[in-house]
Amino acid sequence: MKRAKKKIFADFIAQRGLKSTKQRDIILDSFLSSDRHLSIEELYLKLRAKHSNIGYATVYRTLKLFAEAGIAREMQFGDGQTRYEHVGEGEHHDHLVCTRCGNIEEFENETIEQLQSEIAASRGFLIERHRLELYGLCVNCRK
Amino acid sequence: MKRAKKKIFADFIAQRGLKSTKQRDIILDSFLSSDRHLSIEELYLKLRAKHSNIGYATVYRTLKLFAEAGIAREMQFGDGQTRYEHVGEGEHHDHLVCTRCGNIEEFENETIEQLQSEIAASRGFLIERHRLELYGLCVNCRK
DNA sequence: AATCCGATGAAAGTGATTTTCATTGGCATA
DNA sequence: TATGCCAATGAAAATCACTTTCATCGGATT
Known part of the structure; x- marks a missing residue:
């Protein structure tokens, strides 16, 4: 699963003539081992804990790349932050969003x-x- | 329909001890005679054409009031702008959003x-x- | 007509996201 | 391995869609 998505992203990068970088690897790892439905800020803070050298803008840019590569999807749940969820091939699901604790279930x-x-x-x-x-x-x- | 909503808003205003103003009347008229699903900016521009003396902030504040009064509902369709749709009593409907022309149908x-x-x-x-x-x-x- | 206090408009402030720009660093080629 | 090209990065500035501030205005109650 995780490996498959890394492969997809690596292929995407190669196909577009983009570069493989330390930051992208770290962000991808962190994204793949996170909760589904993480906000950019949450991921950024999580990353900062281990890697103080990763910039805000890079996290934004990289998540957009993930979406373009088809391994993530942008979602808005009305709390003013964009969240990215993991995408499995061909899969689609809907959401139950708790307005008190913010938890998001899928169905x-x-x-x-x-x-x-x-x-x-x-x-x-x-x-x-x-x-x-x-x-x-x-x-x-x-x- | 239009009259009924004006009544609802007038009652809401009175009940809260708020004031009836020229601006609110103009904005309500314009809102009621507009497309469903108008963005704030669209309404603001429409208003500016006739009434150069209405401020941006007033349009924002007034639409929020309409929502509180129950005659409008805030909606987000992912284009980065908040839209307000008309609300009929007890009614609920869903949307078909055209990604090319932006038209919104209901069902x-x-x-x-x-x-x-x-x-x-x-x-x-x-x-x-x-x-x-x-x-x-x-x-x-x-x- | 006086007073009170909500309403208004212009401008400043916010918060999330995006862009700019000088610098760094993959990586293909010599 | 050195060189050069151009994408990638981070910090800071800019943008975008609102929201708030504040001095002033104006309903509506007395």
């Missing part, structure tokens, strides 16, 4: 996807992607 | 809502609100 539902396709089809709309988020209280925060 | 689907409730229930999650957006090409942009 998949084939029937909902099916209904979405029907709705789009009935209007001649071609779906490229979708987002479905349920906001509320997670089981722990309900007490 | 409702009771079965999807039902499935969402089941998913949440199975995890002990209490839904407060949700968002479902389908991004892609609208019928016109598909050519």
Whole structure:
């Protein structure tokens, strides 16, 4: 899993004529061994703890690269920060976002996807992607 | 419809001990006779055309008030701008967002809502609100 | 018409993200 | 291995979409 994504990123870098650097390796490692749904700031702080020589801008730029390479996806959950989640090939899932503790769970539902396709089809709309988020209280925060 | 919302806002103003002002009347009129899903900037520019004396900050503040009063709802569609849509009582709908022309259509689907409730229930999650957006090409942009 | 206090507009401030720019450092080539 | 090219980096400045400040204005209650 981790290895596969490193390979994907290495290939992406090579294909674009970009360079392999220490910073990119460190950031990729840290990203892959993190929580899904990490914000840029969270990742930056995590990195700073071990590597004081990594700049803010580099983290931003590198995460954007991950997204372009297809190993990460940008997400907004309305807290004003962009989060990046891990992307597995072909996989898609939706989110349950706890408005109290901020925890994010994932779910998949084939029937909902099916209904979405029907709705789009009935209007001649071609779906490229979708987002479905349920906001509320997670089981722990309900007490 | 338009009258009903003006009444709701007037009542809201009164109840809070706020004031009725020329600017608020103008902004409300303009909002009510606009497209659903207008961004703040779009509304501001529209207003400026007729009323050069309305400030940016006032438009922001007033739209927030509309949201508090329950006649508008803040929405984010990932283009970096907050949009306000009209709110009818008790109504909820989801969106089809065209990634080429930016047009936003609405839809409702009771079965999807039902499935969402089941998913949440199975995890002990209490839904407060949700968002479902389908991004892609609208019928016109598909050519 | 006087007074109170919310409302307004211009400008300054915020916070997240992006860009600039001088410098560094991969890496292909000589 | 040395050289040169140009991408990558980090710090700081800039940008973007808002939000707040503050001096002044103006509803509305007395």
